Amino acid sequence: MDNSRIKSYEIRSGTWEFYRNENYDGIIRTSRPGKYANLSASFNRGVRSLICLEDPERPRR
Numbered sequence: 001m002d003n004s005r006i007k008s009y010e011i012r013s014g015t016w017e018f019y020r021n022e023n024y025d026g027i028i029r030t031s032r033p034g035k036y037a038n039l040s041a042s043f044n045r046g047v048r049s050l051i052c053l054e055d056p057e058r059p060r061r
Contacts, residue, residue: 001029005044005045006039006043006044006047007037007044008035008036008037008038008039009031009035009036009039010034010035010036011031011032011033011034011036011060012033012056013055013056013057014032014033014052014053014054014055014056014057015030015031015032015052015053015054015055016030016032016049016051016052016053016060017030017031017051017053018030018031018043018049018050019047019048019049019050019051020046020047020048021046021048021049022048022049023049024049024051026051028035028046028047029043030045030053036037046048
């Protein structure tokens with residue numbers, strides 16, 4: 001079994017960006033709350049970093 005690939009994911013809040021390279025380079029997709037399954041081969045082979053851009057449920061400092 002290959003556990004190094006993303007098969008599905010769920011975003012519970014916020015807006016997230018997934019990147020092909022480390023250090024947030026080479027954006028693959030932006031996702032908002034929802035369940036995501038049956039991901040494309042390019043997506044599940046290539047994610048090296050991700051970041052939450054905006055999360056209305058987390059207070060700002």
